[in-house]
Amino acid sequence: MSGSSDDIPEGFIPRLKGLDDVVRDLTMKAASSDDSDPLKDRRSRDEDPATLALEEYLASRLQQIGEVPNELKEVKGLKTGNGWDANHVVEQVFKIEPISIKRAMEMAAAANRSITERLRRRRKDFELVGTPVVEFVAVWKVKGFHECYYIRNGSYKVNVKNDVVAVEAEGRSRDLILERRHSRLIPAAIMDRLLRLSSFLSSDSKYFVLTDALELAVKDSESELVVSGTGRPLSMDDEAELTSWKSKRIFDEADLKVRGAKTQTREPALSKEMLLEQFRERVIRMPENFKEILSNRLQITELKRIYVPLIKVPLQKGLVPREVIINGTTGEIARPNVLALFE
Numbered sequence: 126m127s128g129s130s131d132d133i134p135e136g137f138i139p140r141l142k143g144l145d146d147v148v149r150d151l152t153m154k155a156a157s158s159d160d161s162d163p164l165k166d167r168r169s170r171d172e173d174p175a176t177l178a179l180e181e182y183l184a185s186r187l188q189q190i191g192e193v194p195n196e197l198k199e200v201k202g203l204k205t206g207n208g209w210d211a212n213h214v215v216e217q218v219f220k221i222e223p224i225s226i227k228r229a230m231e232m233a234a235a236a237n238r239s240i241t242e243r244l245r246r247r248r249k250d251f252e253l254v255g256t257p258v259v260e261f262v263a264v265w266k267v268k269g270f271h272e273c274y275y276i277r278n279g280s281y282k283v284n285v286k287n288d289v290v291a292v293e294a295e296g297r298s299r300d301l302i303l304e305r306r307h308s309r310l311i312p313a314a315i316m317d318r319l320l321r322l323s324s325f326l327s328s329d330s331k332y333f334v335l336t337d338a339l340e341l342a343v344k345d346s347e348s349e350l351v352v353s354g355t356g357r358p359l360s361m362d363d364e365a366e367l368t369s370w371k372s373k374r375i376f377d378e379a380d381l382k383v384r385g386a387k388t389q390t391r392e393p394a395l396s397k398e399m400l401l402e403q404f405r406e407r408v409i410r411m412p413e414n415f416k417e418i419l420s421n422r423l424q425i426t427e428l429k430r431i432y433v434p435l436i437k438v439p440l441q442k443g444l445v446p447r448e449v450i451i452n453g454t455t456g457e458i459a460r461p462n463v464l465a466l467f468e
Contacts, residue, residue: 200411201418208269208405208423211398216428219372223434223453226257226385233438233449236458254446255439257386259453261432262467263354263393264367265400268427270347271408275415279338285331292333299333339416348408352400353466354393363463367433370454381432390432391467401425435459435467 207213223229230253285292285301292299351359359367375381381388405423434453439446452459 200409200421202273202275203420204423205420206422206424208271208401208425211401214397214401214425214428216397216430218375218430218432220261220375220381220432221368221370221372221434221454223259223383223436224451224456226259226383226436228456229257229436229451229453230438232451232456232458233440236449252441253439254441257439258389258437259383259386260389260391260435260437261381262391262435264351264359264364264431264433265354265393265395266349266351266364266368266427266429266431267400267404267425268347268349269404269408269423269425270345271410272343272345272422272424273411274341274343274419275412276417276419277340277342277412277415279340281335281338282332283335285333287329287331289331294333294335299335301331301333304330304332341419342412342415344410344412346408346410348404350400350404350407352395352403354391354395355467356395356399356403357466359466363466366452366463367454368431372431375432383434386436393430397428435464 283294289301292301351364353359373380378390381390404425409421409423411418436451436453438449438451440449441447450459450464451457452463
């Protein structure tokens with residue numbers, strides 16, 4: 126048995142007789158004493174066989190095409206897994222260990238010196254005018270998968286041997302269809318003429334179509350979503366820059382204290398419920414056509430809230446105050462596009 130046949134094959138020509146028809150006609154022929162041909166008489170009474178075979182094949186395809194499209198259906202069937210209810214998903218909270226405050230102040234002062242000042246190693250041009258602040262901003266990271274089992278209609282093309290003249294399958298007589306394959310190197314018009322003259326040039330095969338099959342199928346997908354606490358998606362480069370430094374799991378706010386600096390925590394504006402709703406829209410891929418949904422499993426395999434440090438260093442040169450923001454993960458001046466993720 127071969128796979129699903131979605132296209133009408135090239136060289137589609139009249140179907141052959143089913144098993145019941147062949148037995149009946151052979152019986153009539155044996156009982157008859159005249160030279161009449163029952164098969165020929167039967168064909169003359171029927172509609173064009175090619176049309177009948179084509180209509181039968183198209184009817185099975187239209188039955189599948191006529192199924193309600195995915196976008197018009199809700200997620201139905203048994204729902205399993207922890208991803209449907211945010212209360213069933215346990216989040217783990219981590220922090221990225223920031224660089225030392227001393228190093229952050231040195232980086233902030235160095236970034237504000239001109240090239241000449243750096244060459245002269247003038248270090249006292251900028252004065253620290255306050256206590257540095259480490260602000261921990263949140264990043265959400267969620268991973269999971271969706272798995273859907275469903276039933277759909279299916280049609281199968283079953284090839285038979287060349288000497289077969291009729292087939293009965295699953296208690297039903299099946300109509301045989303003769304498939305004629307033409308050579309791609311020889312034009313069809315020329316090949317038809319050659320076939321009339323020499324039958325050995327043909328490469329015909331016989332098959333029948335099962336159109337009443339029910340298939341149990343599965344459609345699955347997995348995904349990962351990383352967003353800032355404000356809901357802005359992070360690229361792989363942004364994620365690596367912000368979270369690649371050593372992380373430490375935390376359990377309360379006391380774990381966010383940093384020696385030599387004040388600490389602030391910016392809680393995510395995007396709640397866990399909103400995050401999982403975004404993830405569901407991203408990972409769930411329902412089948413395009415189906416008769417019945419049996420089950421949907423949505424499993425969250427990882428949910429992390431990661432606090433990333435931004436170090437704010439207040440400096441003053443002369444009478445001009447300035448606040449320099451250091452990326453506490455890399456120890457470099459925070460780039461504008463990184464800061465924009467948390468606005």
